[in-house]
Amino acid sequence: MIDAQELRRRWSDKTEAVFSPSDLSNYVEIPARNYERVFDFQSCKSIVFLKGVRTGAPEDVILMSQGSGHMVLPAGVQVLVTDGYAKCASESSAAASDTVTSDKPKPVAAPADDWKVVAQSDRY
Structure with a gap:
């Protein structure tokens, strides 16, 4: 099981x-x-x-960072990224087609219906 110590x-x-400018986003959700x-x-x-798929419970969070x-x-x-640049260098990431970017960050513990998708990437 992955824990905060392993992520650090x-x-x-x-x-x-x-x-590139296309890597900049207000919000990115990396499944x-x-x-x-x-x-x-x-x-x-x-x-x-x-941890895995978000349930809204505080225990979902393994680690928080910035910069x-x-x-x-x-x-x-x-991974949830707010206001910054993020990208994947791995070739196997081509399957990450459900990566979602949004103009409004989705709170970690909020219901799933409080935001809209403004862009969807074919490859992250």
Whole structure:
């Protein structure tokens, strides 16, 4: 089971990634997958790592961060990014077609019907 200590071990405060304007979003929801992926973040107001699929319970949150960084994201972890750049460097991420970006952040413990999708990515 992935815990905060394991995520901190995998996190680096530095990223070598080059971001484009299309990588900037007010809100990005990166769904959990059953494989590891490599992610880079830059100038993010909030990065929330959650266990699997969000239920709205406080126990869902594994770790919270902000700013810039690099991580090999373990399988079974969902990520919510607010106001910043985020992208996946992993080729296996092509299956992440349900990555959702929105102009309104979705609160971690809110019901699912309080926001609308403004863009959907074919590849994250």
